[in-house]
Amino acid sequence: MINEDVATLTSGIRTLAEEVGYKYAAIERTHRFRFLFDPMRLLTQNAQLLAYLDGKNAFPTSVELDPSNVCNHDCSFCIYHSMHSAERGERLETTVLFRVIEELAELGCQSILFVGGGEPMTHPATVDAIERAAGHGMSVGLVTNGSRVFPEHAARLKQAATYVRFSLDAADPRLHARLHRNDDHHRIVANLRALAEADGPCTVGTGFFINEVNVGDTVACGRLVKDCGVDYIQYKSYSGIAIDRELHERMLRELAEAIELDDETFDVHIVDRIFDNAVHQVRGYSRCHWQAFKPVIGADGSVYLCAQKRTSTDGVIGNVNTTSLSEIWHGEQRRQVLAELDLKRCPFCVHDRQNKLIEFLGSFAAPHRAFF
């Protein structure tokens, strides 16, 4: 029954998610890299936001770039599994890769994330491309399974990249082999140590995708990577797929313990969606705004509206093998794809919050705007 005790009933720590959430919030306030994975970071991109809201169609200042759709691992949970088949196996031609970097620099792009698709380090020119992008003053991220970030790359990456993040997912080599279906855990850990030890300003992080197989390794992996000397661990899990109650509670209990590893040399980050375990989205916005902020250049040359459109053809706005990025951006194909885009058919969108925020900024029109 709801009565005057509603404040008592609804405040404080009622669930395990809230308990762990409060514990996390307390340590997050002391992080060296605060809000690293927070969607609200978009609000710091004031110039881009204002230009977009003003109707400008400028090329984005940030892109994702897949050098390769080939992967030497075969993760059981991989969202891009369908892109790794032997029939596909695309890699950007090195000349195209380098030309794209030049074009991005000319277009005023400020940051490039090298990711996949597949494993970016299966392309022989990825480290060269990262150095070229950095040479143009762009910030560069690399998300990798770590198996091919060999010690001989460590010094170069530490100097050129802004961040490198290993998707390690297990402390136990057998568990890692079960998840990534490759028996190379020892080499990855040696690569990680070498990278953390090398000289340079780049941050070195690790990602841990918690699921039913590795949940018991959550704390152990945090310990392992902290011992390797990395800057942080990021814990994340499925998005848009309901995690069953028992597993979710187990995750939260493990995370409550993993948080204890956080100190002045090591940050523990938890991606927000783990706390709410939400699976539904109602996209009330008039159109997708995010597509104007971070497109993806795929390994087959396709340019996609966003990361989540990588596996479908209805988000392809052009191809860098035949067309310049500037032409693609202002071209007919992009115009048509956007005109036909049906948000109800989009996969669970990890940029839903940004879309809501931009829609609000662009169309707030309440008659009583002086009240808040």
Ligand SMILES: C[S@@+](CC[C@H](N)C(=O)[O-])C[C@H]1O[C@@H](n2cnc3c(N)ncnc32)[C@H](O)[C@@H]1O
């Ligand atoms: C697809 S991988 C590509 C780059 C590289 N091969 C790697 O593993 O880091 C990029 C990131 O996506 C994450 N990922 C893969 N499948 C996912 C899923 N189903 N949900 C959320 N993240 C996923 C991986 O854990 C990894 O950190």
Ligand code: SF4
């Ligand atoms: S290493 Fe990365 S791209 Fe390869 S299967 Fe695993 S998550 Fe997917």
